[in-house]
Amino acid sequence: MALKRTKIVDIFSPELIGEQVCVKGWVRTRRGNKHVQFVALNDGSTIKNLQIVIDLEKFGEDELKPITTGSSLHVEGTLVASQGKGQTVEVQAQSIEIYGTADPDEYPLQKKGHTLEFLREKAHLRMRTNTFGAVFRIRHHLAFAIHKFFNDKGFFYMHTPLITASDCEGAGDMFQVTTLNLGDLPKNEDGSNDYTKDFFGKPTSLTVSGQLEGELGATSLGAIYTFGPTFRAENSNTPRHLAEFWMIEPEVAFNDITDNMDLAEEFIKYCVQYALDHCKDDIEFLNQMYDNTLIDRLQGVLKQEFVRLSYTEGIKILEESGKKFEFPVKWGVDLQSEHERYLVEQHFKRPVILTDYPREIKAFYMKQNDDGKTVRAMDVLFPQIGEIIGGSEREENYDKLISEIERRGIPMKDMWWYLETRKFGTVPHAGFGLGFERLILFVTGMANIRDVIPFPRTPNNAEF
Numbered sequence: 534m535a536l537k538r539t540k541i542v543d544i545f546s547p548e549l550i551g552e553q554v555c556v557k558g559w560v561r562t563r564r565g566n567k568h569v570q571f572v573a574l575n576d577g578s579t580i581k582n583l584q585i586v587i588d589l590e591k592f593g594e595d596e597l598k599p600i601t602t603g604s605s606l607h608v609e610g611t612l613v614a615s616q617g618k619g620q621t622v623e624v625q626a627q628s629i630e631i632y633g634t635a636d637p638d639e640y641p642l643q644k645k646g647h648t649l650e651f652l653r654e655k656a657h658l659r660m661r662t663n664t665f666g667a668v669f670r671i672r673h674h675l676a677f678a679i680h681k682f683f684n685d686k687g688f689f690y691m692h693t694p695l696i697t698a699s700d701c702e703g704a705g706d707m708f709q710v711t712t713l714n715l716g717d718l719p720k721n722e723d724g725s726n727d728y729t730k731d732f733f734g735k736p737t738s739l740t741v742s743g744q745l746e747g748e749l750g751a752t753s754l755g756a757i758y759t760f761g762p763t764f765r766a767e768n769s770n771t772p773r774h775l776a777e778f779w780m781i782e783p784e785v786a787f788n789d790i791t792d793n794m795d796l797a798e799e800f801i802k803y804c805v806q807y808a809l810d811h812c813k814d815d816i817e818f819l820n821q822m823y824d825n826t827l828i829d830r831l832q833g834v835l836k837q838e839f840v841r842l843s844y845t846e847g848i849k850i851l852e853e854s855g856k857k858f859e860f861p862v863k864w865g866v867d868l869q870s871e872h873e874r875y876l877v878e879q880h881f882k883r884p885v886i887l888t889d890y891p892r893e894i895k896a897f898y899m900k901q902n903d904d905g906k907t908v909r910a911m912d913v914l915f916p917q918i919g920e921i922i923g924g925s926e927r928e929e930n931y932d933k934l935i936s937e938i939e940r941r942g943i944p945m946k947d948m949w950w951y952l953e954t955r956k957f958g959t960v961p962h963a964g965f966g967l968g969f970e971r972l973i974l975f976v977t978g979m980a981n982i983r984d985v986i987p988f989p990r991t992p993n994n995a996e997f
């Protein structure tokens with residue numbers, strides 16, 4: 534009977550020593566001498582490589598020739614305790630089957646030490662490197678942690694549509710969705726496009742957020758969260774923006790802004806703790822390779838309570854800091870990440886939740902404060918990242934919401950279904966959006982958001 538394959542992540546257990554094992558994976562390196570060859574094999578299940586020891590008395594030179602970096606193998610042999618440095622066990626090969634070769638003159642990852650920029654051009658292969666293996670294993674565990682956190686709290690996972698006919702959020706430009714022939718658009722008499730001929734009979738786009746539909750869920754099921762892709766055609770070429778990114782949006786009936794802040798803080802801390810508990814090897818690798826303050830930073834966030842501060846107080850601190858910012862600060866401006874990071878990294882030295890922003894720089898649905906100038910918004914600001922969460926208590930008063938929609942000139946007829954939540958059994962409620970890739974940036978310590986999603990979508994980049 535054929536020997537069952539053992540994943541490399543499972544092979545380091547002492548009970549297996551002395552056993553016959555079958556392993557499969559890709560060759561990371563091969564070295565050795567005339568008597569013995571050592572192959573480092575990796576199968577993606579862990580950052581650890583398994584050492585395969587090949588006795589040249591048992592295998593011919595020619596047979597081994599195709600075993601180069603990047604080739605793929607099926608190896609059977611005995612698992613033994615290793616005398617070598619850097620590993621606890623190794624496999625003494627008895628049989629080797631080569632699945633596929635990787636010509637050293639062509640294989641892009643033949644050499645070690647490529648830059649992250651180079652690897653971005655090789656996104657189809659970069660998951661085979663230590664760095665990206667670590668990042669994408671962590672990404673998986675964080676996704677799982679998010680579902681676990683909300684499920685354990687009794688939230689319902691809600692799927693909101695990706696194609697939407699409302700463009701009222703105003704969160705950056707939207708990607709249009711159409712089946713019309715762009716080279717020959719049907720026209721109305723006044724020359725505008727005739728969208729009645731389009732697939733949905735009206736203009737549609739990819740969603741920038743699931744929140745509005747999420748509110749419908751929260752005001753029915755009590756507490757929901759969404760976790761899905763969102764799309765923003767904002768032409769911002771920054772290390773923190775993608776055109777396609779994943780967002781988690783909890784929305785909870787009967788929560789006010791304080792409950793919302795409590796939830797956000799508990800949620801992020803849970804995710805960070807989960808990653809430390811379940812991704813130890815990968816985080817240690819990243820800590821050692823890129824940023825030896827990473828683990829301290831993660832533990833720091835767990836230990837400290839987040840500062841809670843109003844926007845107005847935050848602006849005062851920035852104005853009195855005496856620091857020259859690229860974008861000058863005064864009450865009313867939208868904060869740039871340099872301002873957010875000053876508050877977090879220099880002033881408070883811990884995460885900050887900034888609340889009660891000027892009404893004019895926030896969305897129409899946020900609950901209006903009595904001062905008439907600010908709304909009950911909350912942004913969570915993080916070291917290295919800046920804004921990681923944006924949220925608010927929602928305006929539940931029908932008349933106030935209508936007058937704000939009118940004041941902003943948002944097309945009301947598209948909003949009728951949303952307004953009915955305030956018309957029939959309206960309740961206080963609150964929610965927020967966490968950018969999944971920004972969380973992964975924080976947990977991995979990577980500097981560019983393009984390096985924490987397998988196939989990034991950014992301006993002029995949709996190759997893979």
Ligand code: ATP
Pocket residue numbers: 704765773774775776778780920921922923924966967968969970971
């Ligand atoms: P920013 O000011 O950084 O552009 P935003 O105010 O547009 O963020 P929101 O609309 O509040 O962000 O979205 C909620 C969260 O989604 C943000 O806190 C952030 O974590 C994430 N996010 C927003 N835009 C992007 C993007 N283009 N790429 C990746 N994540 C994003």
Ligand code: MN
Pocket residue numbers: 704705767
């Ligand atoms: Mn934005």
